[in-house]
Amino acid sequence: MAYDYESRIRPGKLPHIWCPGCGHGIVMKGLIRAMDTLSLKKEETAIVSGIGCASRLPGYMDCCTLHTAHGRAAAFATGVKLARPEMNVILVGGDGDGTAIGGNHFIHACRRNIDMTYIIMNNYIYGMTGGQFSPATPTGHKASTTPYGNPDPAFDIVKLAIGAGATFVARGTAYHANQIDKLIAEAIQHKGFSVVEILDDCPTTYGRRNKYKSVVEMMNRLKDVAVPVKAAEKMSAEQLEGKILTGVLHKVERPEYCDEYAKVIERAGGNK
Amino acid sequence: MSKKVAFLQGNEAAAHGALYAGCKFFAGYPITPSTEVAEVMSAELPKVGGKFIQMEDEIGAMAALLGGALAGKKALTSTSGPGLSLKQELIGYGCIAEIPCVVFNVMRGGPSTGMPTGPSQSDVMCARWGTHGDHAAIALMPASVQECYDMVVRAFNLAETYRMPVFVMPDEIVAHMRERIEFREPGELEVIDRAAPSVPPSEYKPYDTTFGDVPPLAAFGSGYKFHVTGLNKLPDGFPTTKAEYVQAEEERQLRKVYAKVDDIVEFEEFQLDDAEICVVAYGSTSRSARYAVNEARAQGIKAGMFRIKTFWPFPDKQIKALADKVKGFIVPEMNLGMCSIEVERCAQGKAQILGINRVDGEPVNPEQILEKMKEVK
Ligand SMILES: Cc1ncc(C[n+]2csc(CCOP(=O)(O)OP(=O)(O)O)c2C)c(N)n1
Ligand code: SF4
Ligand SMILES: [Mg+2]
Numbered sequence: 113m114a115y116d117y118e119s120r121i122r123p124g125k126l127p128h129i130w131c132p133g134c135g136h137g138i139v140m141k142g143l144i145r146a147m148d149t150l151s152l153k154k155e156e157t158a159i160v161s162g163i164g165c166a167s168r169l170p171g172y173m174d175c176c177t178l179h180t181a182h183g184r185a186a187a188f189a190t191g192v193k194l195a196r197p198e199m200n201v202i203l204v205g206g207d208g209d210g211t212a213i214g215g216n217h218f219i220h221a222c223r224r225n226i227d228m229t230y231i232i233m234n235n236y237i238y239g240m241t242g243g244q245f246s247p248a249t250p251t252g253h254k255a256s257t258t259p260y261g262n263p264d265p266a267f268d269i270v271k272l273a274i275g276a277g278a279t280f281v282a283r284g285t286a287y288h289a290n291q292i293d294k295l296i297a298e299a300i301q302h303k304g305f306s307v308v309e310i311l312d313d314c315p316t317t318y319g320r321r322n323k324y325k326s327v328v329e330m331m332n333r334l335k336d337v338a339v340p341v342k343a344a345e346k347m348s349a350e351q352l353e354g355k356i357l358t359g360v361l362h363k364v365e366r367p368e369y370c371d372e373y374a375k376v377i378e379r380a381g382g383n384k
Numbered sequence: 385m386s387k388k389v390a391f392l393q394g395n396e397a398a399a400h401g402a403l404y405a406g407c408k409f410f411a412g413y414p415i416t417p418s419t420e421v422a423e424v425m426s427a428e429l430p431k432v433g434g435k436f437i438q439m440e441d442e443i444g445a446m447a448a449l450l451g452g453a454l455a456g457k458k459a460l461t462s463t464s465g466p467g468l469s470l471k472q473e474l475i476g477y478g479c480i481a482e483i484p485c486v487v488f489n490v491m492r493g494g495p496s497t498g499m500p501t502g503p504s505q506s507d508v509m510c511a512r513w514g515t516h517g518d519h520a521a522i523a524l525m526p527a528s529v530q531e532c533y534d535m536v537v538r539a540f541n542l543a544e545t546y547r548m549p550v551f552v553m554p555d556e557i558v559a560h561m562r563e564r565i566e567f568r569e570p571g572e573l574e575v576i577d578r579a580a581p582s583v584p585p586s587e588y589k590p591y592d593t594t595f596g597d598v599p600p601l602a603a604f605g606s607g608y609k610f611h612v613t614g615l616n617k618l619p620d621g622f623p624t625t626k627a628e629y630v631q632a633e634e635e636r637q638l639r640k641v642y643a644k645v646d647d648i649v650e651f652e653e654f655q656l657d658d659a660e661i662c663v664v665a666y667g668s669t670s671r672s673a674r675y676a677v678n679e680a681r682a683q684g685i686k687a688g689m690f691r692i693k694t695f696w697p698f699p700d701k702q703i704k705a706l707a708d709k710v711k712g713f714i715v716p717e718m719n720l721g722m723c724s725i726e727v728e729r730c731a732q733g734k735a736q737i738l739g740i741n742r743v744d745g746e747p748v749n750p751e752q753i754l755e756k757m758k759e760v761k
Binding site: 122125154155156158160163170171174175176177178179180181184187188189190191192193194195196198199216217220373376377379380381382383 | 609610615
């Protein structure tokens with residue numbers, strides 16, 4: 113039997129706005145499967161996003177959804193979560209939204225280790241605005257604002273999240289669709305701030321400019337560069353050259369923000 | 385039982401007013417001269433099971449504030465000039481998405497870092513026009529420590545009634561001076577809570593105008609699920625670009641406030657009955673004005689004061705009526721003529737308008753106002 117995605121899609125809200133071949137829909141399907149696996153209640157789950165093509169995802173999902181301003185998802189979500197720690201709070205958005213304009217909120221959410229899951233759809237570009245470079249665009253690549261090649265170095269989002277204090281960090285790709293739900297489900301179950309970067313594609317504004325002939329070619333690239341972290345253990349530095357590790361890359365325990373605040377209330381005598 | 389009295393700063397009183405109003409959530413970022421609000425809230429909120437968070441900047445603070453408010457909490461932030469500038473995009477978000485919250489902004493010298501410890505009244509236009517796009521604004525101007533307390537309570541009532549961010553804007557003098565205040569008894573001041581939806585979750589639409597110009601807002605996590613966006617939207621909260629919806633939606637968001645100006649606008653008329661000179665003043669400047677009016681009366685000059693308590697919506701009707709009666713308005717303010725612009729707009733050339741404008745970090749003093757009265761012809 114075909115998987116029933118519709119049960120978690122808001123009635124009447126499809127078709128979506130994404131271009132044919134865009135990876136964002138693959139991520140949404142992964143998120144739906146993860147939410148199903150964990151039987152997350154719609155009324156008790158908030159999906160919060162910023163602005164961008166990726167950030168349009170919440171509108172299609174049947175739960176509490178909050179489409180905020182560009183870059184501000186993590187900060188809005190922090191307010192929702194702190195006000196109602198019993199809710200499941202999931203953030204979604206693009207590489208530009210999360211690591212450029214929203215970079216400050218991103219690192220501070222990692223630092224606080226507030227119990228939310230952040231899914232970053234990294235298509236290496238500002239898709240919605242027509243393909244300007246983002247902090248994730250590789251050096252030398254073409255974007256509408258780097259016609260001579262991008263002079264900026266790119267962020268490694270996984271390292272950024274780990275460095276900032278996230279306690280669960282994973283990476284998957286839009287090609288490895290079957291892995292996405294497992295990574296997201298594990299991230300949601302993790303107590304603390306969890307980050308799942310999904311390497312994604314934007315054929316419309318990034319692919320064409322960077323000489324990818326088709327979506328298939330972009331997907332094949334994701335297939336080729338991805339190396340599961342387990343497999344990487346047996347590979348030499350030479351073999352790992354140019355590869356990107358996928359899977360659960362970081363998992364540690366650290367006090368969670370809302371729990372710590374509950375202790376503040378306790379110390380202040382507010383539980384009477 | 386005798387009332388609880390205290391000798392407090394305006395900022396401290398504001399925090400206690402918020403607690404009286406049932407505020408359970410504070411998100412902010414430290415900035416002089418507003419920080420004491422955050423300090424009191426950080427100490428008091430956890431005592432009542434509320435939440436305080438110091439965010440990474442004012443944009444984040446405004447975002448967390450809106451998130452907390454959407455999750456059903458009465459929410460307060462405090463800031464000052466530079467922070468108010470940073471909050472603007474999300475103040476607009478609060479307006480279009482119609483999320484109640486209170487922004488307590490202490491006015492210091494500006495633009496930019498300006499004079500962090502100097503008093504000013506130069507954020508009044510920023511409260512009205514700071515965020516882009518058409519939107520309504522409500523801003524209250526306390527002139528005493530007691531008013532910091534009382535007006536914050538009222539600001540929460542207005543925010544919940546009209547489903548929008550509401551400003552309380554003391555100047556630095558009012559925020560930092562110490563006066564005796566009374567803590568209000570339960571029931572002494574009206575406290576309005578958010579109207580709950582009257583329909584079950586399956587029928588709920590967050591912007592359903594069949595419930596009037598201010599549709600009830602459900603809380604995330606309360607059993608209702610719905611969509612919130614900063615895009616122009618349909619009654620169900622989903623984006624639209626359909627001309628007729630967008631136009632009607634934008635007009636409603638102004639109408640919900642401006643059709644109720646008489647309920648919202650509060651002011652004080654002091655010695656105005658037979659006045660030929662009307663001093664229009666607000667905040668600490670109104671204290672100098674009151675002194676000057678008393679002095680003038682002692683000298684036989686027919687002066688009075690119109691004290692603005694609600695700066696936005698501006699008391700158009702009252703100033704228009706006064707323009708027919710008085711010879712001249714004197715508008716003392718700690719900026720280069722912001723309230724004057726509004727008084728001019730309302731007076732329509734029917735009365736002389738004389739500004740007294742100080743941006744040197746010093747208050748407008750009564751002598752300046754008395755001196756100015758001589759220029760009224
Ligand atoms: C304050 C602000 N600045 C700029 C924009 C314009 N803008 C909208 S989406 C976007 C980039 C989105 O890129 P990303 O987050 O990577 O998402 P994608 O569209 O690639 O999925 C930009 C710059 C905006 N909406 N708001
Ligand atoms: S522009 Fe790019 S990111 Fe946006 S929907 Fe199209 S393919 Fe996806
Ligand atoms: Mg992108």
